[in-house]
Amino acid sequence: xxxxxxxAVDPDEADQRIDRWLRRRLPSKSMGELQKWLRTGQxxxxxxxxxxxxxxxxxxxxxxPPQSVAEGSTEEQTRHSPxxxxxxxxxxLRDAVLHCDDQVLVIxxxxxxxxxxxxxxxxxxxxxxxxxxxxxxxxxxxxHRLDKDTSGVLLxxxxxxxxxxLTAGFRLREARKLYWAVVAGCPHPAAGRIANRIGKKGSAxxxxxxxxxxxxKVAVTFFRTLDHxxxxxxxxxxxxxxxxxxxxxxxxxxxNTPILGDAKYGGEAAFIGSGVARGLHLHxxxxxxxxxxxxxxxxxxxVSSIMKETMTFLGFHLGPDADNxxxxxxYR
Numbered sequence: 001x002x003x004x005x006x007x008a009v010d011p012d013e014a015d016q017r018i019d020r021w022l023r024r025r026l027p028s029k030s031m032g033e034l035q036k037w038l039r040t041g042q043x044x045x046x047x048x049x050x051x052x053x054x055x056x057x058x059x060x061x062x063x064x065p066p067q068s069v070a071e072g073s074t075e076e077q078t079r080h081s082p083x084x085x086x087x088x089x090x091x092x093l094r095d096a097v098l099h100c101d102d103q104v105l106v107i108x109x110x111x112x113x114x115x116x117x118x119x120x121x122x123x124x125x126x127x128x129x130x131x132x133x134x135x136x137x138x139x140x141x142x143x144h145r146l147d148k149d150t151s152g153v154l155l156x157x158x159x160x161x162x163x164x165x166l167t168a169g170f171r172l173r174e175a176r177k178l179y180w181a182v183v184a185g186c187p188h189p190a191a192g193r194i195a196n197r198i199g200k201k202g203s204a205x206x207x208x209x210x211x212x213x214x215x216x217k218v219a220v221t222f223f224r225t226l227d228h229x230x231x232x233x234x235x236x237x238x239x240x241x242x243x244x245x246x247x248x249x250x251x252x253x254x255x256n257t258p259i260l261g262d263a264k265y266g267g268e269a270a271f272i273g274s275g276v277a278r279g280l281h282l283h284x285x286x287x288x289x290x291x292x293x294x295x296x297x298x299x300x301x302x303v304s305s306i307m308k309e310t311m312t313f314l315g316f317h318l319g320p321d322a323d324n325x326x327x328x329x330x331y332r
Contacts, residue, residue: 004063004064004065004066005063005064005066006061006062006063006064007025007061007062007064008059008060008061008062009021009056009057009058009059009060009061009062010058010160013056013058013160013164014056014057014058014164015055015056015057015164015167015168016055016056016160016163016164016167017052017053017054017055017056017167018038018043018045018050018051018052018053018054018055018056018062019031019034019035019038019052019053021056021062022034022037022038022043024141024160026064031116031117035052037064037065038050038051038052042064042065043062043063043064043065044062044063045060045061045062045063046060046061047061047063085127085128085130085131089123089128089131090128090131092110093107093125093128093131093132094131094132096108096109096110097132098153098299098300098301099297099299100134101158101293102136102158102159103157103158103159103161103162103291103292103293104155104156104157104158104162104166104291104292104297105132105140105155105156105157105158106153106154106155106156106287106297106299107132107153107154107156108151108152108153108154108301108302109125109146109150109151109152109153109154109284110151110304111148111149111150111151111279111280111304111306112148112149112279113125113148114148115142115145115146115148115154116142116145125142125154126142129141129142129156132156136158136159138158138159138160140156140157140158141156141157141158141160141163142156143155143156143157143163143166143167143170144166144170144175144243146284147246147249147280147282149261149279149280149282150280150282150283150284151282151283151284151301151303151304151306151307152179152283152284152285152301152304153177153284153285153286153287153299153300153301154284155287157292161292162292165290165292166289166292169289169290170243170289173241173242174289174290175287175288175289176239176287176288176289176325177239177240177284177286177287178237178238178239178284178285178286178287178323178325179237179238179239179240179248179282179283179284179285180226180235180236180237180238180282180283180285180303180307180322181235181236181238181248181252181259181281181282181283182233182234182235182236182259182260182281182307182310182311182314182316183233183234183235183236183252183255183257183258183259183260183281184232184233184257184258184259184260184266184269184270184271184272185231185232185233185234185256185257185269186225186228186231186233186234186257187223187225187234187236187255187256187257190224190225191222191223191224191225192222192223193220193221193222193223194219194220194221194222194223194251194254194255195218195219195220195221196211196213196216196218196219196254197211197212197213197214197215197216197217197218197219198210198211198212198216198217198219198244198247198250199212199215199216199217200245208246208264208265209244209245209246209247209249209250210250211250211254217242217244218242219240219242219244219247219250219251220240220241220242221238221239221240221241221242221247221248221251222238222239222241222326223236223237223238223239223251223255224236224237224326226316226318226319226321226322227316227317227318227319229314229315229316232272232273233260233272233276233314234257235311235314235316235318236252236257237285237322237326238251238252239325239326246264246265248282249262249264249265249282250265252265252266253265253266258270259280259281259282260272260276260280260281260310261278261279261280261281262280262282275313276310276313276314277306277309277310277313278306279306281306281307281310283301283303283304283307284301285300285301285303285323286298286299286300286301286323286325287299288325300323
């Protein structure tokens, strides 16, 4: 085993989170292992302990523990190294491309495909990104996330510099994201603002997000009803102004209109009849944000087959404002 390794942060890696920087520098290591290094102080920046969310500056010295440069067993390398992408998954991802330039790639993520791996999750987008390299020298990088069962717009950076710029855009809330959701029931009022604090809570059904005014983080969502089928269901436009875990699912449940198919937060109320397709009815419809090269990046994603089938079954009609982001005065 060799000694500790010290790596200087490159200028195009500035402003990255240390946990993501480690993941990109050490693709053979699991995120769980890297997080353990951070928790136990085995990773140091300029000689001090850091948390995973701390952002790096160009020229900072990152100390890695000895095991980061010593190769593990063949079994360990096999477990953590990216798996070959099947021809079917290559075709799936390339068919999902909505926009591609030399810095940014945008796909319409299929529902059911996890963005990153975890316990028991071996098939995920992060492990398939070589299929979206095309002619680029670098492997695409994830810059934000969608839940496994949410479909729609997902941005990827094609260079480290673009990743830094896009990540900053999300952090500074320059990105505007529009979602469509089919919900059980109709919200009253038909449009409005939800603002509260949500945090993780343990329960007999596992960990989930819930309202937590004492220790939770601020979560803000604006919503508007686009159409409804009597009182049984509605199609909502949702614009989150914060990015908390499961935020839209929690907020729709708090409106007493859980997203169709969302048993975790809606229980039995999230299912309204045998004629409606199964699955979570939440779709990231559009995004608008500054492009790393200047100007504005604006992309829309066609709805999934599940959403389309349900919207047709319920007789929803989309008005001319369905794709509009919520008006600025709506935030007052």
